[in-house]
Amino acid sequence: MVEAEELLRGDNLVVQFRQTQGFRRHLIYPVNQISLAVASNEIVGIVGESGSGKTTLGRALAGMTSIVQGSLWLKGRNVSRLNRKELRKYWEQVQMIFQDVYNSLNPIYTVEQQLSVPIQRHASPTQSVQRELENLLQLTGLTPTAAVRARLPHELSGGQRQRVAIVRALAAQPDLLIADEPVSMLDVSLRAEILQLLGHLRDNLGLAIVYITHDLPSAVYIADRILVMYGGCLVETIRADALIQESRHPYTERLLAAARFEKPASPPGSGSESATSSVLLASYKGCPYAPRCPIASQICSTTRPSLVQIGHNHLAACHALSASSEAQGR
Amino acid sequence: MNENHSAILSIEHVSVVYETEAGLAPAVNDVTLELEPGKILGLVGESGCGKSTLAQAIMGLLPPNASLVEGRIAVQDCDLYTLSEPALRAFRWKNVSMVFQSALVTLNPVIPVGKQFEEIFTIHRPAMSRPEVLRRIEELLNLVRIHPQHLRNFAHELSGGMRQRVAIAMAIALDPALIIMDEPTTALDAVVQQEILDEIRRIQEIKRFAVVFISHDLRLVSYISSEIAIMYAGKIVEFGPAERFLSEARHHPYTQGLLDSIPHLEGERFSIHSVPGSPPDLVNPVSGCAFHPRCFAAYEACLAAAPQLKRVGSGQIACFDVERKQKEEAHG
Numbered sequence: 001m002v003e004a005e006e007l008l009r010g011d012n013l014v015v016q017f018r019q020t021q022g023f024r025r026h027l028i029y030p031v032n033q034i035s036l037a038v039a040s041n042e043i044v045g046i047v048g049e050s051g052s053g054k055t056t057l058g059r060a061l062a063g064m065t066s067i068v069q070g071s072l073w074l075k076g077r078n079v080s081r082l083n084r085k086e087l088r089k090y091w092e093q094v095q096m097i098f099q100d101v102y103n104s105l106n107p108i109y110t111v112e113q114q115l116s117v118p119i120q121r122h123a124s125p126t127q128s129v130q131r132e133l134e135n136l137l138q139l140t141g142l143t144p145t146a147a148v149r150a151r152l153p154h155e156l157s158g159g160q161r162q163r164v165a166i167v168r169a170l171a172a173q174p175d176l177l178i179a180d181e182p183v184s185m186l187d188v189s190l191r192a193e194i195l196q197l198l199g200h201l202r203d204n205l206g207l208a209i210v211y212i213t214h215d216l217p218s219a220v221y222i223a224d225r226i227l228v229m230y231g232g233c234l235v236e237t238i239r240a241d242a243l244i245q246e247s248r249h250p251y252t253e254r255l256l257a258a259a260r261f262e263k264p265a266s267p268p269g270s271g272s273e274s275a276t277s278s279v280l281l282a283s284y285k286g287c288p289y290a291p292r293c294p295i296a297s298q299i300c301s302t303t304r305p306s307l308v309q310i311g312h313n314h315l316a317a318c319h320a321l322s323a324s325s326e327a328q329g330r
Numbered sequence: 331m332n333e334n335h336s337a338i339l340s341i342e343h344v345s346v347v348y349e350t351e352a353g354l355a356p357a358v359n360d361v362t363l364e365l366e367p368g369k370i371l372g373l374v375g376e377s378g379c380g381k382s383t384l385a386q387a388i389m390g391l392l393p394p395n396a397s398l399v400e401g402r403i404a405v406q407d408c409d410l411y412t413l414s415e416p417a418l419r420a421f422r423w424k425n426v427s428m429v430f431q432s433a434l435v436t437l438n439p440v441i442p443v444g445k446q447f448e449e450i451f452t453i454h455r456p457a458m459s460r461p462e463v464l465r466r467i468e469e470l471l472n473l474v475r476i477h478p479q480h481l482r483n484f485a486h487e488l489s490g491g492m493r494q495r496v497a498i499a500m501a502i503a504l505d506p507a508l509i510i511m512d513e514p515t516t517a518l519d520a521v522v523q524q525e526i527l528d529e530i531r532r533i534q535e536i537k538r539f540a541v542v543f544i545s546h547d548l549r550l551v552s553y554i555s556s557e558i559a560i561m562y563a564g565k566i567v568e569f570g571p572a573e574r575f576l577s578e579a580r581h582h583p584y585t586q587g588l589l590d591s592i593p594h595l596e597g598e599r600f601s602i603h604s605v606p607g608s609p610p611d612l613v614n615p616v617s618g619c620a621f622h623p624r625c626f627a628a629y630e631a632c633l634a635a636a637p638q639l640k641r642v643g644s645g646q647i648a649c650f651d652v653e654r655k656q657k658e659e660a661h662g
Contacts, residue, residue: 049520187377188546189546189591192603195602214520215520220593254521257524258520258521259595260595261550263528
């Protein structure tokens, strides 16, 4: 593969939240020392469960949540700390769409009204707003366009509403689209259409996409590269077409098994596998997956493993894996 | 289907109609189903296919603008629609209970979970003493693997998976013969979803209740169900044992569409396709088969009349194209 031009890069990003529990206050890191890069025209899938920090990471990349440590770079320009005016500029290049298509559109505006304003704002003076709107509606499959233009959000199906949200994001002619669970509220039968539309937009507009989801199969389907996230950290990054065969982190394995409805190899001792937020605490020093991991050893609960290369374009953060690859190297 | 007294749930030629501003919308149209004790029936279809309306009809919980215009629904040989309102209220939860998609909606946000549990018993089992009730609640929580300390928690303090476990424990509190589960795992992550499904199966094997499991995800439903009914525009278009949806090749074109729309994790790469077009307009239905505007196999016959369920392999399918292909094969 030819090394593509780097669009967005994050170095050791940290996002911090304050949490109150009774009278005690804690500091948590939903995004903890994450480094990543998105090439132009690339689709990167960020996969993890609720509470893994994937949405917070997405919001940080979109400039909607501030970063307390680390730096974010867009086309070589430092965009870690932007003022309001600079943010407006940033959002011309980076746009976001959300899971909840029911609440992300204004209920009393027709499709045309929703979309004309952002198109007008971003169009060059020579461009006709009407023609641009028509193009975007055609491009996203919102046809017949004349009928769709006049509809209110509640008159659209869930899939159509997500398309309208996509058009609104595209109006700014961004380089990067951050899509946070864009299909998880849609019926299974409609998801494929929206996923294919995202792929189509990448191919035709040269758009880069960060696709955030808890659904591993859909990420494998659409993405070029997958970042698996757990407890605020990246635990494995791998090419999507290699993931099924070569992924090795215990959490990725668990996600694969769940997607195939297979029972876990060795179920953890206590009842539920639900994540505990205690691994997000700033005071926690171990591997975030250690409390649930079937192969965790002593070191895992005391020292956080770093992300190391274990194959071609393949990184994992796991003591067991780095130990075994070191042993092989000798 | 013949008269069978062992059935827990029998639905005979049931039609439910909504009165809307635009006109009458038949949401469930001549549905006949039967469920035996200890079986899990999966009910699958897109939003608006009538699966949740059918569930509400089984619970006797249809909204005010909907009515059962035809047919009979009996749970344990008791016709729900002959019961008075107080009798129906007693019947619900004791004989048939329900688990919803979001336990956050069903659990009262300002009352601790434990108090809500006790309420079930004070209303339905007034003779039970408090220590007995508490012992029973503890048993139930053990069954769904929730630590009794969580009884003091409010609903929002529990994780999504824990809330759904609590909802299941509540649904089985009075040992009902039938539980309706309406998308119980849709709001959960893949790992927790599988956990809850396994939990339902495990408890179901102990308690032997029957389940109507509603979802739009055919793959998930075929994992948990013993038999599956596919619904489209208020009608059952395919019915059969769960295995047939994974093994047999011949399906209703709509079922095929649902199967093709799911990303699999087999092999290196795969393609997925969605079912083209949009869900049917119930107020102004098309002529003939309701699926024909979206169907790749539709021909003249499909526009003229609605197909009936006919036996195909181990199941039943309502499709003229499938019928035609079967006839061709039979004639060599």
